[in-house]
Amino acid sequence: MKTTLQIVKICLFSLLFVQLGAAQQRYELKTDWYCNPVNETQAEGQALSKVSFPIQDWMPATVPGTVLTTLLNNGKVPDPFYGLNNEKIKDIYDTGREYYTYWFVTDFSETAKSGEQVWLNFRGINYSVDIFLNGQKVNPTPYKGMYLRKQFNVTKFLSKEGNNRLAVLVHPADHVGNPNGGQGGDGTIAKGVALQYTAGWDWIQPVRDRNTGIWDKVFIEKTKAVNLKNPHIVTLVDGKRMPGTKQAPATIKVTTELQNTQDHPLSGTLQYTLDGKTVRKDVTLPAQQTTEVALPDLQVQNPKLWWPNGYGAQPLYGIDLQFITGAEISDHEKVTFGIREIQTEWNEHTRSQQIAVNGQKIFIKGGNWIISDAMLRFSEERYDAEIRFHRDMNLNLIRIWGGALPERPEFYEACDKYGMLVIQDFWMSGDCNGRWLDPKKKDDQWTRRQYPDDHGLFIESAADVVKMLRNHPSLAMWCGGNEITPPADILKALKEDVLPQLDGTRWFIDYSNSDEMSYNFKGGNGDGPYGIQDISTFWAEKTWPFNSEVGSVGTGDAASLKRFIPEENQVIPIEMDGTEKVRDEVWSYHKYIDYGDAMEPYGTPTDMEDFAAKAQLVNYNQYRGLIEGFSAHMWDWYTGVIIWKTQNPWTSLRGQMYDYYLDPNACLYGLRTGSEALHGMYDPVKGNIMIANNTFEQQHDIMLRVTAYDMEGNDQQLTQVFCYIEPSSIRLIMSLQRRIQELSAEKGMFLSVQLLNTEQEVLSDNFYWLPDAAGNYSGLQSMAKAPVQAQTTRIAKDKIRLQLTNPSGNTVSFFNRISLIDAATGERLLPTFYSDNYVSLVPGEEKSITLTYAELEKINAKIEIGGWNAPKQVVQIE
Structure with a gap:
């Protein structure tokens, strides 16, 4: 009979044995890859994949990555994101597929002990590969399709000595498409199961290799x-x-x-x-x-x-x-x-779908997402920064557009972290897949309607993507495609087999602007518009009750523009009559959307710096006005809106809250202000003051304070009243139209709409600038200077508190842009996250701004501040 001590020892030994057995080995093959073009490689895979084959003259390769990324990293091509450099790179349509067909090789150490199994895992290749390990072919059947993971048991292929060589021949897509200027070029890029934007779109020029490569992670995994x-x-x-x-x-x-x-x-x-x-x-x-x-x-x-x-x-x-x-x-x-449940139901009043989480309806404030980087240079850090920006805009949903890809698990991890619901499109688009007549397309609509060539591969890839992503709480909805359903057999498989069997917990939208999502009472495509609009449009004109795509402009400021526009092209863009192009070829090449006459009320821009600065005023007003206009009609006209679009994976000059380099512009902060959970706002059409409550709780004893300021900084309190508002609702408090028209008639005015709690803490701070009776901002153009005073305190290893004060003798210090800069170069440090930006301070006001930069301890940083009527100043960090 065993003693108690013996039993304890046995249990501890067993526990230790199980814990040791749990030390599963899984690691990524991401370094020491080399590549060579197939037309310069004489040997075949059996020879290449032996460690004795010399590869010292091969080019270092980027894996995960594309052929173009490797060429760029080795200085073989210029940066395609700068100026007209993309035109200097050979396009695969002209060169033929073999030009971008490459061998990728890496060596690794691994053996399999008795009872062990070793697995080679690919999370994404484009478009097909032949795999060899130690002189033997690993994939006896073809491995193709951009979105299909594959796992191979390579135990029997491993070297007994543990020295192994993996060689992968990567073939581009069978149909690369003619980049003829159409959406997806001539459309034939959609014959494969891959992203469609690579042949060009209205926000990007063609990606020359069509993203050929081992574009996602490669793992070795050991099991029993x-x-x-x-x-x-x-x-x-x-x-x-x-x-x-x-x-x-x-x-x-x-x-x-x-x-x-x-x-x-x-x-x-x-x-x-x-x-x-x-x-x-x-x-x-x-x-x-x-x-x-x-x-x-x-x-x-x-x-x-x-x-x-x-x-x-x-x-x-x-x-x-x-x-x-x-x-x-x-x-x-x-x-x-995460523990949560997604519900959907049809709202009979709005005639659109309504989203709920854990039984609570959510008014959707979303952004459309293309992809993090057009050349697929993904990283956890960039994903985290981009989703954090969306969190900071007070959005609650991101839609993954169907012309790109099923986003990576790292993207979803960031969405889980920051609370972003996600609509994941499958890989169809109305442009390439035949919804419309299009003279730029090679095939007719009947043919394009049956893209891709291999329906079975599409369905297999879709099933695998569902398995890869389904555990993320952020994933809320699946969507059949962008502006079109998949072909009937694919749609049937998704709706009746793949999703019910492999998920079954999320709403499936048959396509992005479907009537089952939002009743299309005007006909047409059910989305847009995409250009600059009068602010009154957002408030007064009803659109689709759950609009999947509506947006505006998004040009960055001069610091942003100078990163990718050569000096000789740093001009004011002037539209050419009757076209979507402007006179400067770089601005046109980067898909600039014209601002029309939106800047004229501020005074005609004098140069690019002035143009970009005034663009930020327009940007702020456009996106604040958009989200406020939709919020003002929530549950009456609308159940949600998804902005087209909130980011760019290329240096495009349209629709973005921050640029490719992760530098935010005023779009982000206008949207952030307008999207506050509890928000006081001004209706520019009717002169109404309203409160939006996007929380689940009734808000009691909320003080609404509305104050007018003239161009000299003199204030008049228009109202100060306690209010309440029901959960998840909008409330009209009063109209101040006549009084505001009187005060603004001569020079325009400023209008402060604030919400405070009973401790007099500001809950919502919304600052408008209003034009004169002629629609011009005449008063802004003659304002006195009002520099702010600034004090800084480092409050954490990556955080700074900036305390701004506008002395009481000043007028309003208007639209101050705060930038964290490198003290040595004067360049902005990116990405920096600001608790607010483009801020205005009334006379005697103080504001506290928090700046967060991950590498703050590693660099000598300063803060630059400059506004509409405040000269630039650089502040030391204490």
């Missing part, structure tokens, strides 16, 4: 006999919940695939631990088969619920899902997820 893969976590949250309160239980449902690599059945236990409870199931797996196993449901008590940005926190849970055979962990996968 059973390979655990594609775990699936479903969370069920019934009823109507409130953030920050004690919660009723939520249900967790877990399934996974278990692949038995052996020639005989294997028995073991699938298990995980969460909330102090271990959930397990004993299973027997058939020989050489993959089996999906469902674990018993788990009830999580008082769960921490995940909420969209602005409505609550975004807590995440993690489990380590393990398959144990005997005393060892054969394989395990760590899975991060």
